[in-house]
Amino acid sequence: MPMPKGHQAFPRSEYMRRLSAVKVEMERREIDVLVVTTSGNITYLSGCTTKSGDIPTGLIVSLQQEEPTFITRRQDAPAAVHQMFIDGSRVVGYPEALIANPDQDGWDALIELLQQKSLAGGGIGLETKFLPGQVVEKFKRKAPKATIVDFSDVVTWIRSVKSDLEIALMRECAAIADAATIRAKEVIRPGVREADAVAEIIGTLIRGANGKPGTDVASFFLCASPRTSTCHIRWAEDVFRQGSQINLEVGGLRHGYVSALMRTFSIGKPSDRLRRLHDGEVAGMEAALAVVKPGATCQDVAEAFNTELRKHGFEKDSRCGYSIGIEWTEPTASLKVGDLTILQPNMTFHLMLGNWIDEDFGYVLSETFRVTEAGAETFSALPREIFEI
Amino acid sequence: MPMPKGHQAFPRSEYMRRLSAVKVEMERREIDVLVVTTSGNITYLSGCTTKSGDIPTGLIVSLQQEEPTFITRRQDAPAAVHQMFIDGSRVVGYPEALIANPDQDGWDALIELLQQKSLAGGGIGLETKFLPGQVVEKFKRKAPKATIVDFSDVVTWIRSVKSDLEIALMRECAAIADAATIRAKEVIRPGVREADAVAEIIGTLIRGANGKPGTDVASFFLCASPRTSTCHIRWAEDVFRQGSQINLEVGGLRHGYVSALMRTFSIGKPSDRLRRLHDGEVAGMEAALAVVKPGATCQDVAEAFNTELRKHGFEKDSRCGYSIGIEWTEPTASLKVGDLTILQPNMTFHLMLGNWIDEDFGYVLSETFRVTEAGAETFSALPREIFEI
Numbered sequence: 001m002p003m004p005k006g007h008q009a010f011p012r013s014e015y016m017r018r019l020s021a022v023k024v025e026m027e028r029r030e031i032d033v034l035v036v037t038t039s040g041n042i043t044y045l046s047g048c049t050t051k052s053g054d055i056p057t058g059l060i061v062s063l064q065q066e067e068p069t070f071i072t073r074r075q076d077a078p079a080a081v082h083q084m085f086i087d088g089s090r091v092v093g094y095p096e097a098l099i100a101n102p103d104q105d106g107w108d109a110l111i112e113l114l115q116q117k118s119l120a121g122g123g124i125g126l127e128t129k130f131l132p133g134q135v136v137e138k139f140k141r142k143a144p145k146a147t148i149v150d151f152s153d154v155v156t157w158i159r160s161v162k163s164d165l166e167i168a169l170m171r172e173c174a175a176i177a178d179a180a181t182i183r184a185k186e187v188i189r190p191g192v193r194e195a196d197a198v199a200e201i202i203g204t205l206i207r208g209a210n211g212k213p214g215t216d217v218a219s220f221f222l223c224a225s226p227r228t229s230t231c232h233i234r235w236a237e238d239v240f241r242q243g244s245q246i247n248l249e250v251g252g253l254r255h256g257y258v259s260a261l262m263r264t265f266s267i268g269k270p271s272d273r274l275r276r277l278h279d280g281e282v283a284g285m286e287a288a289l290a291v292v293k294p295g296a297t298c299q300d301v302a303e304a305f306n307t308e309l310r311k312h313g314f315e316k317d318s319r320c321g322y323s324i325g326i327e328w329t330e331p332t333a334s335l336k337v338g339d340l341t342i343l344q345p346n347m348t349f350h351l352m353l354g355n356w357i358d359e360d361f362g363y364v365l366s367e368t369f370r371v372t373e374a375g376a377e378t379f380s381a382l383p384r385e386i387f388e389i
Numbered sequence: 390m391p392m393p394k395g396h397q398a399f400p401r402s403e404y405m406r407r408l409s410a411v412k413v414e415m416e417r418r419e420i421d422v423l424v425v426t427t428s429g430n431i432t433y434l435s436g437c438t439t440k441s442g443d444i445p446t447g448l449i450v451s452l453q454q455e456e457p458t459f460i461t462r463r464q465d466a467p468a469a470v471h472q473m474f475i476d477g478s479r480v481v482g483y484p485e486a487l488i489a490n491p492d493q494d495g496w497d498a499l500i501e502l503l504q505q506k507s508l509a510g511g512g513i514g515l516e517t518k519f520l521p522g523q524v525v526e527k528f529k530r531k532a533p534k535a536t537i538v539d540f541s542d543v544v545t546w547i548r549s550v551k552s553d554l555e556i557a558l559m560r561e562c563a564a565i566a567d568a569a570t571i572r573a574k575e576v577i578r579p580g581v582r583e584a585d586a587v588a589e590i591i592g593t594l595i596r597g598a599n600g601k602p603g604t605d606v607a608s609f610f611l612c613a614s615p616r617t618s619t620c621h622i623r624w625a626e627d628v629f630r631q632g633s634q635i636n637l638e639v640g641g642l643r644h645g646y647v648s649a650l651m652r653t654f655s656i657g658k659p660s661d662r663l664r665r666l667h668d669g670e671v672a673g674m675e676a677a678l679a680v681v682k683p684g685a686t687c688q689d690v691a692e693a694f695n696t697e698l699r700k701h702g703f704e705k706d707s708r709c710g711y712s713i714g715i716e717w718t719e720p721t722a723s724l725k726v727g728d729l730t731i732l733q734p735n736m737t738f739h740l741m742l743g744n745w746i747d748e749d750f751g752y753v754l755s756e757t758f759r760v761t762e763a764g765a766e767t768f769s770a771l772p773r774e775i776f777e778i
Contacts, residue, residue, distance in 0.1 A: 003748040004615055007626050050621045051608065053718065075707055075745045079619035096707040100723040133522025195602030199595040202606065203588035213584030216623045217591065217606055219440065226393055230468035232439045234605045237396050318464055318485040329442065334489040356464045359392040 006082040009047060009255035014165055015085045016066075018045055021158045023063055031123030031149050033114065034061040036068075038127050040327040041155040043256040046070060046086060049216065050079040055099060056106030056135075062119060069117075071110050073099055107135055111142045125151035153332065160323050160332045162346045166257065167370055170325070170348060173259035174368060174379030175209040176252025181263050184250075185387045190242045190267055194235040198222055205250060218251030218258050219328055229362040231354055243268050247354070247364040256326045259379050260350045262366035265387045274363060274386065280312025281353050281365050282384050288320065288335070288351060289369065292376035298339040305353070306337070316355045324350040324368060347371045395471040398436060398644035403554055404474045405455075407434055410547045412452055420512035420538050422503065423450040425457075427516050429716040430544040432645040435459060435475060438605065439468040444488060445495030445524075451508060458506075460499050462488055496524055500531045514540035542721065549712050549721045551735045555646065556759055559714070559737060563648035563757060563768030564598040565641025570652050573639075574776045579631045579656055583624040587611055594639060607640030607647050608717055618751040620743055632657050636743070636753040645715045648768050649739045651755035654776045663752060663775065669701025670742050670754045671773050677709065677724070677740060678758065681765035687728040694742070695726070705744045713739040713757060736760045 022045065026034055036042055036059040043049055045059055045068060057072040067086045077093030084091065094109035114120040120143040128136050129152035139148055162170070183204040187197045198220070205214045222235040225244040240246065246265040251258040266274065287308035288301045302320045309316060319336035322329050325348055333341040335349060348370045356362035367378040411434065415423055425431055425448040432438055434448055434457060446461040456475045466482030473480065483498035503509040509532040517525050518541030528537055551559070572593040576586045587609070595603045611624040614633040629635065635654040640647040655663065676697035677690045691709045698705060708725035711718050714737055722730040724738060737759045745751035756767040 003618060006616070049623075050619065051610075051623070052621050053608075054720075073707075075620055075743075078745065078748050078751075079616070079622050081748070082616060082619060082622075100708060100711065100720070100725065100728070129521055129523060131521060132518060133520070133525050134518060136522050193602060195595050195597060195604075199592035202595060203592045206584050206588040206591060208584060213582060213626060215584075215626060217609075219442075220606075221440075227395070227468070227471060229392060230439065230471060231464055232441050233468050233471075234438075234440070237602060237604060318462075319489060322489065331443075331489070336489065339489070354464075356467065359467050359470070362467075 002088060003078045003081045008085060009169065010165055012085050014163060015045065015047065017163070018158065019061065019068070022061060022155055025154050025158070026061070026063055026125060029123070029125065029149050029151070031125040031151070032063050033119040034125035034151055035110065036061065036127065036155060038130050040330070041127070041159070043326050044155065044159050046084040048080050048083045049256045050076060050083060052076045056110060058110045060114070060119070071106070071113055073106060107138050108142065111139060114143065121145045123147045123149050125149050127152045129153065156330055157332050159325055160330060160347055161344050162325060162348055162370070164346070166325070167346060167348070169254055169257045170259050170368070171379055172210070172212045173252035173254050173257055174261070176205055176212070176214050176254070177250050177259050177261040178380050178382050179209040180204040180250045180252070181248065181261055181382055184248055184265065185389065188240055188246055188265055188267065188389055190240055190244070193239050194222060194224060195237070197240070198235045201250065205252060212254065214253050215255055216253045218253040220251070221249040223247045223362070226360065229356050229359050231356055231362070240267060245270070245274065247362060249364060251328060258324060258328045259368040260324060260328065260366060261368065261380050261382070262352065262354060262364035263382065263387055264364050265389060267389045270386050270388070273361065276312065277314055277355065277363050278365070278386050280309050280314050281355065281363065283312060284309040285351065285353055285365065285367065285384065289376045289378070292343060292369070292371055293374060294343055294345055294371060296343050298333050298335050298341045298343070299337050301335045302337050314355070314357070316353065318354070320353060321349045321351040324348055343371045345371055345373050391477060392467045392470045397474060398558065399554055401474050403552060404434065404436065406552070407547065408450065408457070411450060411544055414543050414547070415450070415452055415514060418512070418514065418538050418540070420514040420540070421452055422508040423514035423540055424499065425450060425516065425544060427519050429719070430516070430548070432715050433544065433548050435473040437469050437472045438645045439465060439472060441465045445499060447499045449503070449508070460495070460502055462495060496527050497531065500528060503532065510534045512536045512538050514538050516541045518542065545719055546721050548714055548719060549736055550733050551714060551737055551759070553735070555714070556735060556737070558643055558646045559648050559757070560768055561599070561601045562641035562643050562646055563650070565594060565601070565603050565643070566639050566648050566650040567769050567771050568598040569593040569639045569641070570637065570650055570771055573637055573654065574778065577629055577635055577654055577656065577778055579629055579633070582628050583611060583613060584626070586629070587624045590639065594641060601643065603642050604644055605642045607642040609640070610638040612636045612751070615749065618745045618748050620745055620751070629656060634659070634663065636751060638753060640717060647713060647717045648757040649713060649717065649741070649755060650757065650769050650771070651741065651743055651753035652771065652776055653753050654778060656778045659775050659777070662750065665701065666703055666744065666752050667754070667775050669698045669703050670744065670752065672701060673698040674740065674742055674754065674756065674773065678765045678767070681732060681758070681760055682763060683732055683734055683760060685732050687722050687724050687730045687732070688726050690724045691726050703744070703746070705742065707743070709742060710738045710740040713737055732760045734760055734762055
């Protein structure tokens, strides 16, 4: 019995739209074939969210063919057939003997497949920025007639403007992030182990909200006193204490898409310093959201935030946010001074106002939002408060 | 108040031992300085397990200095001070303005730091196999007097033989993996959503066992009917059914170290085919473990398994396992035909007998074990059964 198709997060027409946009860019760059190797872009163009680890895989997009071809290790091919919108016959599994093989690997199989399909003689687009140098060298050596053209970030930029279907999915993700944050408020208590609270919070991220489960665990950070100046500690082997501050960053995740949310918790009354910073950050967030509209730039948003925060006597040295969608951060537009990307409807950002000020003091607040026809729509329904416990 | 040191998984002497082994290899390769950039190797040589995402970071090991220096983005520096065994003054934070900056990035800051310390004029070891080509080019361009020497996998091979302290930590991880697998047997029921069961299983991986919590969520896969031929699907938006088979792969994780475990579950009686495959795999596992001892090769172990499985009428096309430790798979020794790595005491492997036979049938069974002075010690206490529900 062949592998059946699984639940499809999007209809075929959505993928065809995405592929058309990619093919326009391929024509502009005069390439016949594109080999997509970054996992977020493979998800975007196929629906596949399985995790094959750090092994060679490639989604091959050809101008001559409507659907792409996917190549991966043999044992991961059934998962691709199950999850991808493409016909199962277009999934190619290369032999398992190529795994952990010092002489040849999956890249050799991929290049041979291009040769077989007569796709290795013209322009080949590669996401070279993310490929080890040795892999690009192998393409040049084994396909000497081809011209390698850098296609890094091109698909990622196309991803930056979402369809209404993608926005609907990100709203579902946001409801999950909200539920997890509400759960955090219930389970963070003095004397409770951080791990026990996290088990409940992550459990909520998986169970989901409104009957829609999370389909993976996104990046997760709980940085409690005395670690409030850190941003990327999962959690610690420690208990919460009376007076502890807790900085929480969660993401609801469905079918590869994420909505992120950060809130600060305080067991007992927040300190004056924390309260003052919070007031400045909330005012800054409101100022930033107020300038969001099509035609404004990323820089405009950052400057609105920075100006307002300074009025409250604080600075933030890191960027105010970034494009978000598949796999959390999209390495394209940033909400920072100097980024002149023009906002368009249905661009989505994590307005990330985490502010790690010095070694014993940091604070977090964020919203995931989309650019609307006239302004900004934030996805979370939670208040912009310090959650007091 | 400066950032205090956090819980240290290992004493300083353990890190000094690891660094000494690395420095011997640096001398052999005639390099004065090594820039460690793969996160597993940074964890190994420093204790840091924070997740900074895909940004430039480097642990700089110099023959002239006892402790390494670590460079990362400014906002991640406090976490490194907290978690690493090295003196806080040896953690350097580069400006946040280098994040998402098209003109220069953290690699520029790292190379400048090498110049400042007069470390950019001789041999520089880089883990080039895992670095984008552009990054290696930047080293060559900005440190033209240096000789770049490939150090890929060198630290990883040193990691492959564990200390008794590492083994003790991996035993703690194994107890967590066991607890999660037992929890799976309690919560997998017909009509239950996969996500609801997974929330409980992952919750157990986080709460841990014997008072020792998990410190992160390792890779996790639950592949249930009709997806038993897949190996890397997190879980599906589906419910378990009477007659479902469930293939579960979990990892207990503490301070970067993992012990992995796979077991197959059946709601109702297993099919004859599943029972026969299981019998062959268990016999193959016993045969494989029986040949493990110092001096035997990885190939010996694989051949013992393959020979026994064939007697039962089955084949497995993928390797039988791989070195495991920090961050799950270590890309060094594989239990496969052709791998002549000689087993040494305290090497640790995931004897991974997952067998995805065709598009509607796959099965999993595994053990994480260490090589002892005379044989093999498996870490799990669970029976090698199909768990019937």
